[in-house]
Amino acid sequence: MPEALGLQHFLLVGAALFCMGLYCVLTRRNAIGILMGVELVLNAANVNYIAFSRYGVGGVDGQVFSIFVIMLAAAEAAIGLAIVLGIYRRSGSIDVSQMTSLRG
């Protein structure tokens, strides 16, 4: 019985999700919105890892890597949001176009 779904279908979803995250990072001016875009990108990468783990020849390695990615995404979210809170407390705004105090 040939499988109805292949590697390509899942990679397609991953690619679409990645491009959504990219668009989010490029267009958002709210720092938290940008962090959400980064989460979308990381999820897209994870979908690819798991799809390769299922359809490729790597065995369980893809799943192990996706767990490391999830761990690092959680760490990134915690630190990123702590930094955003610090910026908000200092300047009263988290609009990234107004964070120009380092401009020469």
Next chain:
Amino acid sequence: MQGPDLSVAAFLLLSALTLGGGGGVIFSGNIVYSALSLMVSFLGVAGLYVMLEADFVAGVQVLVYVGGVLVLTLFAVMLTHRIEDIKVSNRDVGKLPGLAAALAMFAGLIAALEVAPWKLPAEGVAHEAFASTQSIGNALLGRYVLPFEVASIVLLSVLVGAVVLSRKEVAEPRVSDDA
């Protein structure tokens, strides 16, 4: 045959959930709606993991993303916005160049997807399912034990760093030892 049709339907539903949630994240003007759409997208991705026989990773996805990252994001949203101005909290600028860049990236990925020589199992070799939780446990404490331990150090330093970064600065009375 009932099986393939059902899996295709499930795949389409879960991808629609994932990409629809992503669309909500990138097009909603209200950042609370964006965060809730992000939850829909995370749950769709977890469903895709189940379809790909990665049930342990699906569980981790729900626990860490939906239970942790999303709650953290919502906390940050609530702490950085006054309730009145939350309606236009998620401004986006440069839509056209952003869209062009994202579409160009998508086209490039599709092209790469078509031509890349994926290392797939040989034709006719049936896919055999394995117990994912047990294999992941063995891999984490066997071949990947060093990254596993480094991950624990990373998490500890993130814990300390997040507390240090986000605590309120208290003006402590200086302990003046030299008048």
